[in-house]
Amino acid sequence: MITLTADQKFDLKKIIKHHGFKNQIKKAIEELDELKVELIDYLEYDYFSDKTGAIKRITEEVPDVINMLFQLILIFDNQEEVQGGLDFKIIRTLERMKR
Helix, strand or coil, X not given: CCCCCHHHXXXXXXXXXXXXXXXXXXXXXXXXXXXXHHHHHHHHCCCCCCXXXXXXXXXXXXXXXXXXXXXXXXXXXXXXXXXXXXXXXHHHHHHHHCC
């Protein structure tokens, strides 16, 4: 799926170093909140409304959130744990669907 190139990882580390990890954690919270707002707006649209604008705004916010999630993984140096947790949660969800 979405992976970082070596250059992107280098650049994100540069960004973290420049702004500081605490500021980037705060920025992650801000970006998550912005995506949350757009998702809520999407859900609140009337069924027959044109959702094109809402989808556009969500599409603009998702890369911001992914960028910050990658930065959090770099800040906490927990890529293997995150990958393991992701694998576990997907398998668990599939198992729950069988019930």
